[in-house]
Amino acid sequence: MPILDSEHPVVAAPMAGGPSTIALARAAVSAGAFPFLAGGYQSPDALAAQVAEARGIGGAFGVNLFAAEPTDVDETAFEAFVDEISGEAREYEIVLSPEPIGDDDHLDEKVALLTDDPVPVVSFTFGLPGASAIRALQAAGSVVLATVTTTEEARRAVDSGVNGLVVQGPAAGGHSATFDPARDPRPIETAELVRRVRHELDAPVIAAGGVDGPRAVSELIAAGAESVQVGTALLRTDEAGTSAAHRAALADPAFTETTVTRVFTGRPARALRNGFIDRHQHAQIDAYPAVHHLTRALRRAAAEAGDTDRLHLWAGTGWRAARTGPAADVLRWLADA
Numbered sequence: 001m002p003i004l005d006s007e008h009p010v011v012a013a014p015m016a017g018g019p020s021t022i023a024l025a026r027a028a029v030s031a032g033a034f035p036f037l038a039g040g041y042q043s044p045d046a047l048a049a050q051v052a053e054a055r056g057i058g059g060a061f062g063v064n065l066f067a068a069e070p071t072d073v074d075e076t077a078f079e080a081f082v083d084e085i086s087g088e089a090r091e092y093e094i095v096l097s098p099e100p101i102g103d104d105d106h107l108d109e110k111v112a113l114l115t116d117d118p119v120p121v122v123s124f125t126f127g128l129p130g131a132s133a134i135r136a137l138q139a140a141g142s143v144v145l146a147t148v149t150t151t152e153e154a155r156r157a158v159d160s161g162v163n164g165l166v167v168q169g170p171a172a173g174g175h176s177a178t179f180d181p182a183r184d185p186r187p188i189e190t191a192e193l194v195r196r197v198r199h200e201l202d203a204p205v206i207a208a209g210g211v212d213g214p215r216a217v218s219e220l221i222a223a224g225a226e227s228v229q230v231g232t233a234l235l236r237t238d239e240a241g242t243s244a245a246h247r248a249a250l251a252d253p254a255f256t257e258t259t260v261t262r263v264f265t266g267r268p269a270r271a272l273r274n275g276f277i278d279r280h281q282h283a284q285i286d287a288y289p290a291v292h293h294l295t296r297a298l299r300r301a302a303a304e305a306g307d308t309d310r311l312h313l314w315a316g317t318g319w320r321a322a323r324t325g326p327a328a329d330v331l332r333w334l335a336d337a
C-alpha cells in the first residue's frame with residue numbers, strides 16, 4: 001500500500017509564503033495527485049482555518065510544518081549583515097532592527113492543533129519534532145513524514161519513528177530541508193540520493209528536487225521513490241499564490257541560473273540568481289530565522305514594487321520547464337496521465 005493516497009505518484013509540494021493555496025490543493029486532487037498545505041509561517045489560527053477549508057477539497061491532503069532546531073545567533077556577524085544590507089532597505093524607507101528575532105514557528109501549537117483535529121498526513125522540514133509529537137500525531141491517525149537531505153538525516157528520522165521520508169535533493173527550489181543550516185548542501189542528483197537512502201533504510205520515500213518533466217518523475221520512481229513531490233513546476237500555474245514579481249522573474253530570460261543562498265533568510269535556499277544575492281552572498285550569514293525576520297519587510301516591499309533584483313525568487317534547477325495554465329494539467333503532464 002502506498003503511503004500517500006492518490007491515483008498518481010505525484011505530490012504538490014508544500015510551498016510556504018504564498019504559493020500553496022486551497023485552490024492549488026483542490027486542483028491537485030482533481031488531477032489525481034496528492035496535495036500539501038504549507039503550515040510554515042502561518043499563525044496556528046490561520047492554519048486551523050486552512051485545514052478546515054481543505055476538508056472540502058474532495059480528497060486526502062497533508063500539512064507541512066517547520067521543525068527547525070533553535071540556532072545561536074552570532075550577534076557580531078548579524079550586526080555586520082544588518083549594516084551590509086541597510087542601504088538596500090533605505091531605498092524603501094525601511095529601517096532595519098539590529099536585534100535578532102527568533103521563533104519556533106509555533107511548532108508545538110501546530111502539532112497540538114493537528115493532534116486535536118487530525119489530517120491524513122503531516123510532514124516536517126528543517127528538522128525533526130520530538131518523538132512524542134510524532135507518536136501523538138500517529139496515535140491521532142496521521143501518517144508522519146520527515147524531509148531529509150542526507151542519508152544521516154534519513155537515519156535519524158527513521159530512528160525517531162516517522163512513517164516515511166521526503167528525500168530532497170539539492171536541485172530543489174526554496175529552502176533546503178537540511179537539519180543544519182550552516183552546512184552547504186552536498187552536490188548530488190536527487191535520484192542518487194534516493195538510491196542511497198533506499199539502499200540503507202527500509203522506509204517509503206517521496207523524492208523531491210529538480211523535477212522538470214515526466215521523465216524526471218519516472219527516473220525518481222525507478223530509483224526507488226514511491227512518489228515524487230514537485231514545487232517549482234507549479235509556481236506559474238493559475239491556482240498557485242505566487243507573487244506577480246516572482247512569476248515574471250520565472251519567465252524572464254534575463255535570469256539565467258539558480259543558486260543556493262542564505263542572504264534572504266539565513267538558511268540555504270535555491271533561488272534565481274539576482275542582484276541581492278550577488279551583492280551579499282559573500283556575507284555567509286546562517287542565522288535562521290533571524291535573517292528571515294530581518295529581510296521580511298524589504299522583501300515584501302520589493303515584491304509590491306515588482307523589484308525582482310531584491311526579491312527571494314525561489315526556484316529549482318528545472319524552473320525553465322515551469323508552465324502556465326491549470327495546475328491539474330501540469331500535474332497530469334508530470335504523471336504522464
Ligand SMILES: Cc1cc2nc3c(=O)[nH]c(=O)nc-3n(C[C@H](O)[C@H](O)[C@H](O)COP(=O)(O)O)c2cc1C
Binds near residue numbers: 038039177
Ligand atoms: C516557493 C517554494 C516554497 C517552498 N516551501 C516549502 C515549505 O514550506 N515546506 C517544505 O517542506 N518545502 C518547501 N519547499 C520545497 C518543496 O517541498 C520541494 O522540496 C521542492 O519544491 C522540490 O524541488 P522543485 O522545486 O525543483 O520541484 C518550497 C519550494 C518552493 C519552490
